[in-house]
Amino acid sequence: MSGFLPLIVEDSDGLYLSLNRIGPVILDARNSIPLSVPPQHAYLLLDNAAPVDIQAVVSWLDEGFEKVIVPLTWAKELIGIIPAERLLLLLDVASASAVSDKVRSAVSGVLLRTSSLDLDFISSIAKFFTGSAIYVLSDSSSLPTPSNIRELASIKATLVIANSQLTTGPTSSTQLNVADAFLSSIVSDRPDGLFPTVVSSETGHTLGLVYSSRESIKESIVTGKGVYQSRKHGLWRKGESSGATQDIVRIRLDCDTDSLEFRVIQHGAGFCHLNRASCFGEASGLPALESILASRLRTAPEGSYTKRLFNDPELLRSKIMEEADELCQAKTKEEVAFEAADLFYFALTKCLATGVTVTDIERSLDRKARKITRRPGNAKPQWSNEPVSQSAVAAKVEKPPAEDGPIRMRMSDLSTTSPDERALLLRRPVLKSDEMITKVRPIVDAVRLKGDEALLEFTAKFDKAKLSSTVIFPPFAPETMQIEDEVRKAIDVAYSNIRKFHEAQADNGTLVVETMPGVVCSRFARPIARVGLYVPGGTAILPSTALMLGIPAQVAGCKEIVLATPPRPDGSISPEVMYVAKLVGASAILKAGGAQAVAALAYGTKTVPKVDKIFGPGNQWVTAAKMLVQNDTDALVSIDMPAGPSEVLVIVDHTANPAFVASDLLSQAEHGVDSQVVLVTVNITAEHLASIEKEVDEQAHALSRVDIVRQSIGKSIIVKTATVEEAIQFSNDYAPEHLILHLESASEKVALIENAGSVFVGPYTPESCGDYASGTNHTLPTNGYARQFSGVNTQSFQKHITSQEISSSGLDTLGPVVATLADCEGLQAHANAVRIRLRSRNSGV
Numbered sequence: 001m002s003g004f005l006p007l008i009v010e011d012s013d014g015l016y017l018s019l020n021r022i023g024p025v026i027l028d029a030r031n032s033i034p035l036s037v038p039p040q041h042a043y044l045l046l047d048n049a050a051p052v053d054i055q056a057v058v059s060w061l062d063e064g065f066e067k068v069i070v071p072l073t074w075a076k077e078l079i080g081i082i083p084a085e086r087l088l089l090l091l092d093v094a095s096a097s098a099v100s101d102k103v104r105s106a107v108s109g110v111l112l113r114t115s116s117l118d119l120d121f122i123s124s125i126a127k128f129f130t131g132s133a134i135y136v137l138s139d140s141s142s143l144p145t146p147s148n149i150r151e152l153a154s155i156k157a158t159l160v161i162a163n164s165q166l167t168t169g170p171t172s173s174t175q176l177n178v179a180d181a182f183l184s185s186i187v188s189d190r191p192d193g194l195f196p197t198v199v200s201s202e203t204g205h206t207l208g209l210v211y212s213s214r215e216s217i218k219e220s221i222v223t224g225k226g227v228y229q230s231r232k233h234g235l236w237r238k239g240e241s242s243g244a245t246q247d248i249v250r251i252r253l254d255c256d257t258d259s260l261e262f263r264v265i266q267h268g269a270g271f272c273h274l275n276r277a278s279c280f281g282e283a284s285g286l287p288a289l290e291s292i293l294a295s296r297l298r299t300a301p302e303g304s305y306t307k308r309l310f311n312d313p314e315l316l317r318s319k320i321m322e323e324a325d326e327l328c329q330a331k332t333k334e335e336v337a338f339e340a341a342d343l344f345y346f347a348l349t350k351c352l353a354t355g356v357t358v359t360d361i362e363r364s365l366d367r368k369a370r371k372i373t374r375r376p377g378n379a380k381p382q383w384s385n386e387p388v389s390q391s392a393v394a395a396k397v398e399k400p401p402a403e404d405g406p407i408r409m410r411m412s413d414l415s416t417t418s419p420d421e422r423a424l425l426l427r428r429p430v431l432k433s434d435e436m437i438t439k440v441r442p443i444v445d446a447v448r449l450k451g452d453e454a455l456l457e458f459t460a461k462f463d464k465a466k467l468s469s470t471v472i473f474p475p476f477a478p479e480t481m482q483i484e485d486e487v488r489k490a491i492d493v494a495y496s497n498i499r500k501f502h503e504a505q506a507d508n509g510t511l512v513v514e515t516m517p518g519v520v521c522s523r524f525a526r527p528i529a530r531v532g533l534y535v536p537g538g539t540a541i542l543p544s545t546a547l548m549l550g551i552p553a554q555v556a557g558c559k560e561i562v563l564a565t566p567p568r569p570d571g572s573i574s575p576e577v578m579y580v581a582k583l584v585g586a587s588a589i590l591k592a593g594g595a596q597a598v599a600a601l602a603y604g605t606k607t608v609p610k611v612d613k614i615f616g617p618g619n620q621w622v623t624a625a626k627m628l629v630q631n632d633t634d635a636l637v638s639i640d641m642p643a644g645p646s647e648v649l650v651i652v653d654h655t656a657n658p659a660f661v662a663s664d665l666l667s668q669a670e671h672g673v674d675s676q677v678v679l680v681t682v683n684i685t686a687e688h689l690a691s692i693e694k695e696v697d698e699q700a701h702a703l704s705r706v707d708i709v710r711q712s713i714g715k716s717i718i719v720k721t722a723t724v725e726e727a728i729q730f731s732n733d734y735a736p737e738h739l740i741l742h743l744e745s746a747s748e749k750v751a752l753i754e755n756a757g758s759v760f761v762g763p764y765t766p767e768s769c770g771d772y773a774s775g776t777n778h779t780l781p782t783n784g785y786a787r788q789f790s791g792v793n794t795q796s797f798q799k800h801i802t803s804q805e806i807s808s809s810g811l812d813t814l815g816p817v818v819a820t821l822a823d824c825e826g827l828q829a830h831a832n833a834v835r836i837r838l839r840s841r842n843s844g845v
Contacts, residue, residue: 003149003185003253005135005160006178007045015178018168018221022182022251024066026111026160041250043067045111047090052077058372061086066370069111072098079106082372088135096125109133111160115140117148123155135160143176146184153185168222179218185257194229196259199271202249202359204263205287207271208279210236212260217251224248226264244268286358289345293352309346310353318434319346406697407706407713409665409679413720414730425717426734428644428676428783436624440595444625447599448634452607458596465567465591470600471607472573472589474582480572481579488579494547494773495583501775502552505794518810525798527557530609532601533586534616535577537565537593543576548777548792549615550584556797561586562609564601564616566593594618595625602629602637615640615792617779640792644783647676648767649736649756651727652692654684656742660763662695664740667768669712670705676782677716678734680727682743689718728752735786738767757786808841 006019007026019025024041044065052074060068069088072095078087088109109132112125117138126134136152137160144161152159167175188195194211201207213229220227226238226246239245246264253260269275277283283291300307309316323346327339412425446454460466507525514520533549536542546563553561563586565577573591581589590597590608604610614626614637626639648668652661669677681689700709721727724743731739735755743749746762753759757780760767771778779792815834822830
């Protein structure tokens with residue numbers, strides 16, 4: 001405590017900041033101060049004759065006020081609700097006798113309003129409120145003096161002084177200097193009158209020991225800078241010459257009022273003249289870790305692990321989750337300490353990456369500790385140990401009740417969006433790649449080592465199908481392909497269109513270029529010999545994916561086409577998929593799904609042919625397994641592309657039909673709760689946008705998958721733009737899997753598209769046509785990978801080989817160039833391979 005307590009009725013000339021450096025202040029709720037001043041180290045005075053508003057009092061304390069000061073009538077209502085240490089009683093002299101023992105024991109202090117500073121009376125009040133803090137506010141117009149402060153301190157009471165009677169300027173007949181008030185209680189037992197001063201960081205770690213004088217303390221309070229008294233050189237303004245300045249956070253007196261602590265924000269190399277943070281040696285623990293990570297954030301080289309952590313939120317999130325799990329599993333004291341240290345490291349990395357310091361964390365902890373309102377503290381269902389089904393988790397965590405209002409998208413306007421907010425609009429959900437790879441690795445390893453035995457075990461476990469063999473070879477039995485005529489005709493039309501488009505893509509010719517006389521370079525395509533096509537299945541029927549993967553493989557001329565799809569519980573494959581397998585010339589069908597199917601394709605088993613490249617969409621287990629095997633040199637297999645949740649971006653202008661637009665959004669939203677749906681509007685009216693939103697809500701409620709749509713649409717966004725160019729630029733930055741253009745003269749805008757998996761042009765081109773039968777492929781890059789990946793096409797199933805043929809005369813010209821470059825790189829054998837031929841020609845051999 002500073003010896004006095006300021007009462008802020010209205011702030012002026014930054015007085016609040018100076019006062020807050022030396023202790024708590026009282027803010028008068030009858031004025032606007034509580035709304036305009038941060039409630040750090042503040043008491044709130046609630047002097048109101050109205051009935052008590054308990055929720056308001058709780059809210060103020062939750063917001064950060066340390067204590068509330070309330071009249072007796074309010075105190076009676078708040079007993080048992082507000083902890084005693086947070087509650088002070090406002091008393092007039094006349095009402096002091098009305099305080100009951102119950103009220104006295106339920107508060108931690110009293111603010112006594114009196115017309116005079118009668119020490120005997122105040123002392124009697126203090127005796128009645130034994131153990132409580134006594135604050136005294138005088139109604140007298142006379143200016144309090146340092147002597148008044150000392151006298152009250154002698155009976156363990158604190159004088160409250162209104163801010164109108166305080167100043168940061170010199171003490172006058174009407175105002176008392178803030179520093180003079182603060183120094184009134186401090187004493188020194190040193191001959192030179194100086195005060196020992198401990199200088200600490202914001203987190204309370206000692207930086208050094210110095211001395212202060214009354215003059216240096218005054219200057220520190222007013223300027224907010226670290227100013228001390230050198231015993232040799234006089235007033236010492238820290239950092240004046242070195243640049244290692246200090247900002248004052250708090251100045252505190254010790255319990256004997258003969259020494260001080262300065263809490264500071266230290267700038268520059270450090271506090272010590274040896275360019276260290278502390279005069280007592282190097283920092284350790286969290287301060288040291290914070291310093292190291294802050295330095296690495298600024299200076300870590302590209303490609304280093306620390307730089308990756310700062311730049312890759314997905315990696316950092318995975319590490320935090322991993323370390324938190326390991327801490328939960330730790331048993332011994334040593335294990336817990338070890339794992340907690342790892343978690344602190346990655347958590348603090350996350351904090352510093354977003355500008356959060358240890359001080360910010362401690363402030364947040366302090367604020368949470370002061371909250372009156374408490375949550376039950378139960379874990380969210382996904383972290384609970386209670387046995388909860390996946391459907392129950394979805395119901396509790398993700399699925400709001402069906403009657404929970406209209407199904408609507410969130411909205412942003414690019415004209416009022418900051419660069420940081422725009423970047424957030426472009427972000428996808430973080431994919432837990434590392435976490436999922438860890439989960440699928442045991443499955444992949446089991447199939448790699450045990451082959452068919454493991455494959456059969458996993459098929460029984462995951463696909464619920466007990467099989468004696470997982471592979472079917474042609475010719476396929478006719479009874480396995482019995483489908484309705486209408487479905488067969490639809491598949492045949494789709495097959496024809498998709499094949500026609502993919503045949504046009506095939507690279508069947510040889511590129512020949514004579515780069516200089518006698519030097520002929522060529523490039524030609526060859527099919528990838530063995531390909532694996534993953535077709536999601538089980539209870540779903542997805543012949544469209546079998547078409548989209550099988551036709552380009554067939555057109556490219558792949559020698560082996562192994563189609564993998566999960567079996568139904570009876571061990572069969574859907575007849576629609578079987579029919580497509582026959583059409584595309586599949587050389588084998590693997591009845592397995594998930595990571596085990598990917599592993600079987602990658603490594604091969606006694607019955608499953610090994611492939612060279614794996615194609616196809618799948619759930620996160622399939623995706624993780626594909627990523628794992630492509631990086632294993634034992635597998636020697638590649639994959640088509642990275643995968644993520646399906647997504648669509650729709651751009652609309654004044655010509656857009658609201659019903660068409662809504663249907664396009666919903667056709668993507670129904671895929672799953674993690675589907676990404678974005679609507680970009682171009683200067684349309686509020687009424688037009690409202691019509692689209694109305695159509696989304698009405699059409700969604702008519703769908704059987706409305707619960708899924710409610711969740712995916714609820715997480716989807718509407719982005720308002722002013723021009724077509726602005727809208728397309730946003731789309732190019734987003735790089736959507738599917739891009740739909742509901743624009744006037746839409747075909748003319750296609751030239752502006754730089755990043756997209758597939759573009760759907762005009763009002764009569766729904767995405768579903770591309771998904772099934774227009775001819776384009778529906779296996780497309782997601783998660784922003786359209787910036788660097790193409791969708792699956794015929795050339796995805798081809799590799800290109802280059803060749804060159806050089807005549808003797810061509811080598812005469814080219815050879816010296818090659819030899820010179822080889823010499824430059826220090827590769828003598830390369831140069832010799834040319835020179836030996838040139839010498840042979842010149843010697844006539």
